[in-house]
Amino acid sequence: METKTISYLNGKVWYRFLKVIFIVAFFIVLLISNFSIIGGSYGNNGVLLGPPLDSLWILIPLNGIELLIINNLLILLIFEFIRRAFYYIVLGKLRPKKG
Numbered sequence: 001m002e003t004k005t006i007s008y009l010n011g012k013v014w015y016r017f018l019k020v021i022f023i024v025a026f027f028i029v030l031l032i033s034n035f036s037i038i039g040g041s042y043g044n045n046g047v048l049l050g051p052p053l054d055s056l057w058i059l060i061p062l063n064g065i066e067l068l069i070i071n072n073l074l075i076l077l078i079f080e081f082i083r084r085a086f087y088y089i090v091l092g093k094l095r096p097k098k099g
Contacts, residue, residue, distance in 0.1 A: 005097045009090070026079050033071055 009015040084094050 003097075004091045006091075007098065022079075022083070026075075029079075030072065030075055033075060034068060037067055037071055 087096050088094050
């Protein structure tokens with residue numbers, strides 16, 4: 001049995017198609033979230049976290065740039081987790097060989 005690597009997957013049409021869909025989805029999610037943060041109102045330059053009970057709201061003071069950085073890092077981590085899970089399912093390794 002052949003050891004599956006990223007080069008093996010690159011030879012498959014479905015993998016290349018899935019890779020394009022993944023990259024397009026990543027940029028669409030990134031753009032939508034960044035435009036919603038820039039255009040949204042967060043009141044008092046902070047983010048409200050917590051349940052909808054007035055006494056339990058937590059206000060984290062963030063300016064727009066800090067919020068964008070945190071948001072982009074979270075999106076990057078989520079998509080990286082999805083990518084690693086895909087490699088683990090298809091290739092059996094979290095960090096597959098390239099060659």
